[in-house]
Amino acid sequence: MIRASLLLCVFAISACQEAAQPSQQSALTIEEIRSGYTFLTAETQALQDDPFANPGLLWVDRGAELFQSTIAGEASCASCHEEGLHGVAATYPAVDESSGVLLNLEGRINQCRTQHQSLDALAYESEELLALTAYIFNQSHGLPANVDISGPAEAAYQRGYDYFQTRRGQFNLSCQHCHTENWGKQLRGDTISQGHGNGFPAYRLEWQSLGSLQRRLRDCDTGVRAEPLPFGDPRYIDVELYLAARSQGLALESPAVRR
Template sequence: MRLAWLAVALVLAACSQDTPAEEPRSTLDADEVVSGYQFLQADTQALQDDDFANPGFLWVDQGEALFSNAPPQSKACSACHGEEGSELIGVAAHYPAMDEKTGSLVNLEGRINLCRTRHQGLAPLDYESEQLLSLTAYVAHLSHGDPIKVDISGGVSDWYERGEDYFFTKRGQYNLACNQCHNDNWGKQLRGDTISQGHGTAFPGYRLEWQTFGSLQRRLRDCDAGVRAEPLAYGSDDYLAVELYLAKRAEGLPIEVPGVRR
């Protein structure tokens, strides 16, 4: 595995080693932005498309139960947001977003935890916990098929720029940046797979490599580990900024949660 990753690093580094640092950053043209779904094998696409076979619906169903049932000495999410989440349809397509009270950027997981602490008198849930994954999956699925559209005006622009910087910064022992795979080499074959554009439209989702459900930040941590960089902590400001940058970069693509990926 280590030798295989080294070969990957050498190939990608060779693709970009002659690019002067002062050249403009490579971007995706609006008419070429496509979901990672397009790069999956047909059987994986079929798994995502089948609401009965898609394993991610186990988490969506658990999230629906958590959303509808009141915790002890508290109220249910549905008490504020409507039966079957009627008040939240389409909302996930606009996250990450600024929290007005704190002036900080929050993703969907962060918003759920803020609702718990502010309105339910409950403790926040840990990243990758079954409860938070399930609630996030359910709320995101309420926006299934809605096009992503995030606001990067005002103070949010600083977060966007921070996420963009992270995307284009080389890191790790392999000295690779996100853009070298997902902007410069998407569509090419790598170790039997096709490199995608790196959009987060399917997350939280089920990843075959994990054999379980996980958040977008778990996927980001995997990418950092893959280039032999130290993964950041869940919920870190840098990863929140990257989530915002990726959402803006994928603008117009539909939310696929629960997606299935390799």
């Protein structure tokens, strides 16, 4: 409780200092949607923009190799996806037609491994899964998220929206409190962004590694002292869908660099 009131003070103080910032808004307007990139220091932005220095590109290169390679005699990803996967990542999460299940890109990659290659699913945050995910996201670099939230995806979108609005943890805060109502304010040395997923998988300096969007979500849940969901939990995939739809028009920039 002491911590919770401290946190609220943080908001209150910065609210006074930054009266020009929006606050108490229930939704982002299209005009104000901004990438997390715009909240970074010039130095971190430069690191993301530099094709030689952005550390996330090491995973992209590794992903390109894995995509071409033949493992245990199975057909390579490239042999079935000869044309590459341009624009595909921008449409994820998406409902898998055969099972009706909402898949994020990691889940789709693993489904190809198990169903089309007779290989084991890769673990979240394993080098291989991050590399393949980053490689495929990079093929949608610069494109806006283009997820379908109609028909079979509608219920998942609604669940993601509900997760975003629900207070949780000892701090009793929702995603909405920080990323819609208090973006632009300072929190523990960070400027709170609007909480878009468009940079992920992203290289976080704090992680000293690339990490998935779910790893970031787990950090945010932990940040309010809530129990994070396990990696791959369908509820986080629902949130990923909601985030993509919420970031309407914003270009994908994985691999982003973040603090």
